[in-house]
Amino acid sequence: MTTARAAAAAILALALAASLYGLPLLSVAANRLALGTPAFGAAAGGGHVHAVAGLGLAGLALLAAAPGRVGAALALPIFGAAVLLLAAGLGAGATALLDGRPTAARASVGSGGWCAVIVLLAAAGWSVRAFRTPGFGAIAIAGLAAGLTTLARSGILDHLSLAVEFRARHAVLGEAIVQHLVLAGGALVLACLSAVAMSLWRRGQGLVEVVVSGIQVVPAVALFGALVGAFSAVLSAVPSLREAGLSALGPGPAILGIAAYLLLPLWRGLAAGLGGTPATLVDAAEAVGLGRRQVLLSVRLPLGAPVLVGALRVAAVQSLGLATLGALVGAGGLGRIVFDGMAQFAPDLILLGALPIVGLSLAADAGLGAAEAMARRRWHS
Template sequence: MIPRLLAGLSAATLLPAVLLLLPLLHVAPNRLVTGVPVAATDALEAWLWPTVALAAIGLGLLAVGRGKAAAGIAGLACLGALALLLAGLGAGAAELIAGKPLATRARLASGAWIGITVLIGALSLAAQRARLPVGVTSAAAVVGLLTFLWNAGSLDALSLAVELRGRSDTLATAIRDHLVLALGALALAACLTGGLALWRRGRGAVELTVSGLQIVPAVALLGGLVAALSTLLAAAPSLRGYGLSALGSTPALTGVAAFLLLPLWRGQQAARRAACPGHLDAARALGLTRRQILATIRLPLGAPLLVDGMRVAAVQALGLATLGALVGAGGLGTLVFDGMAQFAPDLILLGALPIIVLSLATEAALDGLEAALRRRWPR
């Protein structure tokens, strides 16, 4: 209790200090330079003290409060502080770039990012203590707040919003391509591991192979696949008629799937060993058939472990799919690498933030499914 209290009180004290001492915005003449840091007093102005007060109240209640009521009030205070912070940053950015050339940008600085991260984390903690679904509650609150502020035009002056408006169509296509690539690689890897599981005598060789793939750098593997496919297509050009190509989705799907084999294989093997021999012997002694043993013993005990392996592989797939842009497969990696080539931090964030959101959502969904399976079939 005391360590948690000290941690909460420290956060309630340090977050206002972060907002007051660190720059909240950078104002630059264009999107390619960092710009001049802007302190909280100039970035937030009249929004500063209400934001600090609400943040301190929310974090303080999380530290000393008990029960659902205190957690609910703390969550509302943190959400209110987040709303004021974002609205204040948008208003401050609009004022700072008013009357300046159109290329002028106001981007979020370190203090703003730390403040936003801490407040979202505090909101999640409040939801947990109020015994609400943490991922769903936090995501709904943050997405609802951002949607409201976006529709109200409160964020229009921020550089990230400018990039989003300029690439909204590109972003939607990139998200779609990214999901197709990640899910396709996950399905391919799942099919491969399912087939390899039937080769009982070769399990040691399979384990060694899928483990060895992890030490190969992802970029090197993609480059090797491009070279190998180019050689193959040069020797057999007719394969192009089947959709095979040296660039694009073929090497990207294959390369990402190769790295997903290990978590899926280990999850599958853990699920296979979940039922102890005693349980299986007892089931056979009772006259249960293989199908009945699978439905009543192996599947209930192994399903959570299968989902756990799938959760690791799915999150890994969303991250690795970023590299598909290097071989022409599209996806959010296109925005990330374009931003790196142009030295445009907000363009990098425009590609990276959806990957983070998708990964967190996938992690929360599959973690919830795993927990539900464990409650349904406790070991």
């Protein structure tokens, strides 16, 4: 057992214990807007709390004592079981605490519950990294999602405030997810095409760098507002565009604004990926008769693939986060739910919109991260 690994396990163990026993696991309020009364430890999660603590400590002990794939393979299911047991305990605790209260009463997950989940997921991530096998993380995420889905369908989570908000808005949530993906995907495609076009303008690379770097310091709200004004001016000058379905509010300015922020990582990724090929390899390829296009397709692109996918990974995650602000200009998406929750001072409604954004971002990061690793193994092994 190395000192660093033991220290990391000890820190996570202390954080888990502090979350489960020192912070409120649930908060019970008269309604969704009122301040809640905190419920701690076993009063909130019953005997599940002690079981979660035991499982978490056992998993961390395995990671610290048994390095490598064996310890990781044994610890990961333990952390997954701890997360599911914690969710079940909080659901059962919410049911017990709301018993006999008015129907408007709510039981929300408290800071301790969220912190405990974060600690357990961090430990699970440690296990995945220690296992060092492509696809292991995706299998773990799928298993955890299946377990949570089973718990939700069993009804044990029904009295948690987040579940109540989901039942009230599940149709709106599905539509918002689709809108969010359209905004993020459309902006990513537009930014990719624009970055390629900018990279082809060799004489203007200095100006391109100034522009794409300067956009990063402009506040997103200000940029979106400026784009709404610009769209309004263009539509006033060319009324036929309005008849074609374009509007100053909606997806148009949102996609353009998001794409503007994605230009820097994509443009730099293209420059680093295609320009990082050793000159000796390019000379050798040209010496055997390959043309410029063949050199690009057969030499530069394969060798630069990890960098290119890495840039796409950064831009994809960034686009999913920035798409939240599309709601400010009437583009919809998950940001609409988040801002509705902020306007109503309803934390669980905010979470209902924010958690899918986090999930989509993590999924995009994991998927493109796996693609980046695959490209690196294929072309740089």
